[in-house]
Amino acid sequence: MLYYLPCATKFDDTMTDEKKEEKQEEKRLTPKDYWMSEPFAEMRRMLDTFRANMEDTLDRVLPSQASKPALKQPSVDVLDLGDALQVVADMPGVKKEDIEINLTPERIEISAESSTETERKDEDYTYRERGYASYRRMLDLPADVLPDKADATFKNGVLEVKIPKKEPTEVEKKTRVNVK
Numbered sequence: 579m580l581y582y583l584p585c586a587t588k589f590d591d592t593m594t595d596e597k598k599e600e601k602q603e604e605k606r607l608t609p610k611d612y613w614m615s616e617p618f619a620e621m622r623r624m625l626d627t628f629r630a631n632m633e634d635t636l637d638r639v640l641p642s643q644a645s646k647p648a649l650k651q652p653s654v655d656v657l658d659l660g661d662a663l664q665v666v667a668d669m670p671g672v673k674k675e676d677i678e679i680n681l682t683p684e685r686i687e688i689s690a691e692s693s694t695e696t697e698r699k700d701e702d703y704t705y706r707e708r709g710y711a712s713y714r715r716m717l718d719l720p721a722d723v724l725p726d727k728a729d730a731t732f733k734n735g736v737l738e739v740k741i742p743k744k745e746p747t748e749v750e751k752k753t754r755v756n757v758k
């Protein structure tokens with residue numbers, strides 16, 4: 579849980595302990611307020627998206643250079659399940675053994691390396707191709723979690739990490755609106 583840091587004033591010295599506790603309770607942030615309390619988290623997310631879009635565009639416009647290792651940011655979704663957070667990352671071409679996940683109560687870091695080598699020999703020629711890619715993504719989580727109780731699965735190039743929250747929250751009920 580995040581807290582605002584209170585500044586001491588002369589008024590605080592005259593406040594009763596009960597009033598001080600009430601004032602502290604008012605300053606606690608809810609998970610919904612998290613993004614508002616971290617103004618740079620949204621900016622980082624926007625810059626990450628911009629950088630990923632620019633890399634995709636440049637990859638389409640400029641020919642790829644096999645000699646340069648590619649650092650990729652996997653596409654990631656963070657889902658709030660109420661009692662846990664689920665992080666889903668697309669990591670095609672990566673083996674389960676090559677994935678590394680580091681968790682803290684407020685952040686997740688996903689990284690992996692993959693390499694491919696193709697060789698085709700014919701009578702007149704030999705064709706060789708090598709490729710290397712490195713995935714890395716760090717995310718600030720919207721709620722404090724219990725890293726020791728996390729569970730991860732990897733299937734068909736999709737990594738799913740389920741991390742229990744320290745304090746479960748109620749999942750917002752969605753209302754479907756029909757379009758006329």
